Amino acid sequence: MSDPDPIEIGLLAPYNDEVRLISSWNKWQPQPTTKGDDGWWRTSAALPDGEHQYKFIVKSKSYFARDQLLEVFDPYAIAITDDKQERSILRVKNGKRFWIEYQWQHDAQPLPTNDQLIIYELHVGDFSGGRGDSGNMRLRGKFSDVTEKLDYLRDLGINAVELMPVKEFPGKSWGYNLRSLFAVDSGYGSPEELCHLVDECHARGIRVIVDGVFNHADADSPLAKIDYAFWFYEKNPDPPEMQWGPKFNYAHYDEKLKIHPARKYALESIMYWVEHFHIDGIRFDATRAIANFDVLREFSEAAFTKIDGRKPFFTVAEHVPEDPSITGYPKGPVIAAWHEALANQLRAVAMQREYNGAQPFDLDALAHRLNPVTNGYVSGNHTVNFIGNHDHKRILRDIADTVHIFGNPAFRRVKLTLGLLLTSPGLPMIWMGQEFGAANPKASEPQPIDWSLLANHDNKDLREYCAKLIKLRRDTPALCCDNFQVVLHDADRHLFGYKRWNDVGGVAVVVANLNDTPAGEFLVEKVGLEDGNWHEHLSGRKFQMTSGQIKDSLGPSEVKIYVKE
Numbered sequence: 001m002s003d004p005d006p007i008e009i010g011l012l013a014p015y016n017d018e019v020r021l022i023s024s025w026n027k028w029q030p031q032p033t034t035k036g037d038d039g040w041w042r043t044s045a046a047l048p049d050g051e052h053q054y055k056f057i058v059k060s061k062s063y064f065a066r067d068q069l070l071e072v073f074d075p076y077a078i079a080i081t082d083d084k085q086e087r088s089i090l091r092v093k094n095g096k097r098f099w100i101e102y103q104w105q106h107d108a109q110p111l112p113t114n115d116q117l118i119i120y121e122l123h124v125g126d127f128s129g130g131r132g133d134s135g136n137m138r139l140r141g142k143f144s145d146v147t148e149k150l151d152y153l154r155d156l157g158i159n160a161v162e163l164m165p166v167k168e169f170p171g172k173s174w175g176y177n178l179r180s181l182f183a184v185d186s187g188y189g190s191p192e193e194l195c196h197l198v199d200e201c202h203a204r205g206i207r208v209i210v211d212g213v214f215n216h217a218d219a220d221s222p223l224a225k226i227d228y229a230f231w232f233y234e235k236n237p238d239p240p241e242m243q244w245g246p247k248f249n250y251a252h253y254d255e256k257l258k259i260h261p262a263r264k265y266a267l268e269s270i271m272y273w274v275e276h277f278h279i280d281g282i283r284f285d286a287t288r289a290i291a292n293f294d295v296l297r298e299f300s301e302a303a304f305t306k307i308d309g310r311k312p313f314f315t316v317a318e319h320v321p322e323d324p325s326i327t328g329y330p331k332g333p334v335i336a337a338w339h340e341a342l343a344n345q346l347r348a349v350a351m352q353r354e355y356n357g358a359q360p361f362d363l364d365a366l367a368h369r370l371n372p373v374t375n376g377y378v379s380g381n382h383t384v385n386f387i388g389n390h391d392h393k394r395i396l397r398d399i400a401d402t403v404h405i406f407g408n409p410a411f412r413r414v415k416l417t418l419g420l421l422l423t424s425p426g427l428p429m430i431w432m433g434q435e436f437g438a439a440n441p442k443a444s445e446p447q448p449i450d451w452s453l454l455a456n457h458d459n460k461d462l463r464e465y466c467a468k469l470i471k472l473r474r475d476t477p478a479l480c481c482d483n484f485q486v487v488l489h490d491a492d493r494h495l496f497g498y499k500r501w502n503d504v505g506g507v508a509v510v511v512a513n514l515n516d517t518p519a520g521e522f523l524v525e526k527v528g529l530e531d532g533n534w535h536e537h538l539s540g541r542k543f544q545m546t547s548g549q550i551k552d553s554l555g556p557s558e559v560k561i562y563v564k565e
Contacts, residue, residue, distance in 0.1 A: 004095030006044035014039025023054035053087040062228035072222035082186035102195040106203040112159045119429040120158040132452025143189035143197045157470030160207040179221040181269035209281035215289045216245040250295045274306040281314030296333035324376035339383040345369040350413045370424045371484045380425030397439040412557035419559030422469040436463035478506035487527040507564040513554035524550040533565040
């Protein structure tokens, strides 16, 4: 058998004076590298098949460690050791380097289009391992644990998961302090285990959107240690409340190398993750801080170019305060944005008190916020709607802490907001555990959701209610288009209703009592409703509409949904 060919190992550090390699195959003794005209320091090694570890020793050019020798892992490595050493992992098979070895099984499975998405925001570390989770005698919080629970999400009706950051970050947190835009977080599992999670999602018709952190990095990231000002603003231009770590400088252009270093690194990461992990979308974190629509457009274009029309792809921005001009790709840089203003309105409704300027019984404001077009969006497909996400207190806890409402009355209020969320224009998103009333405190440290709550009547009932609403939305085209008309506006009794319809005759009418006291009878008429067979979805009651009227009653915080058959 012939000796294996040498494998090249390199580091981009064009203005550093010294880069050496330390590795497991060289007993961690420093060996020199040679810098090329392109700014890459390189060496090579003929390695046997298997996994090998390495790092670089760099004479830093960063302002906080100038001329100090620092150890860094490879910013382009796809896997890092799960320990304090943070060593890059190099894999060799048949004498050649490989990145990921996974045989995809479900690439041909049809996936929902962007206008059909019902998104579930999920934190890998906290989705499993809580009370009541089967198998919690072993370590949880891994990609494989999420994979085991995918049937739960499928049965709930979810067809897209949005994974909070899964790229390499230190410790156990939400993961927004990334140290690499390439490496899969070693605490969650291997690259192959992430591939398997994505593949199994696809097998169930569930798309995978990853949370992309492209504004900032962790202070101990390799790029920050190598040459801070080459990739980041040496003086962060953002106000203090928006400074979360070294800020990528996408405006910096290197005349010698003819590259934008930070932009190049981010673009290469996006294309790599689209190609190798088969992701179906990217949620761009903190785009208000990135503040450059041209750069965001480049990011979206890189993903769509790599996809090349082979399947649907979704880009969404967390842009707060909202700016609808960021949406509508290719007109705007991304397809959609988080609809924070609607969340404020829904939370005010749930708590029956003011929330971030939103008033609970302002029916005009509610109608305005529920309709994306009146918020400046061209279509509901350009908004992602939610009651809460990882940045909010869980709604059930907020109701308890803020207005001291507990038990069934609190659950009624959550049902009310879910009824509005899942029947209004826009793409709904549920924060994990919200569907059954998880109420653990907001905290960036580990907070596994409590699955034992599903043994309680109110929690189980809420989950069934949520699943019924999701099924209605998926089965009712009238709820997945932009048509929206207010049909009930009773400011004195705080009763509100709207009609949804599509162009082929599907119609749904949603009515809600915003008070947590019985409303008695209401009447919806003269809004173009056709006589015939209808049913109320949540109760299953069938009725014959006559004279284009719906006459019924509403209980405390109740929503009813009438659908033409």
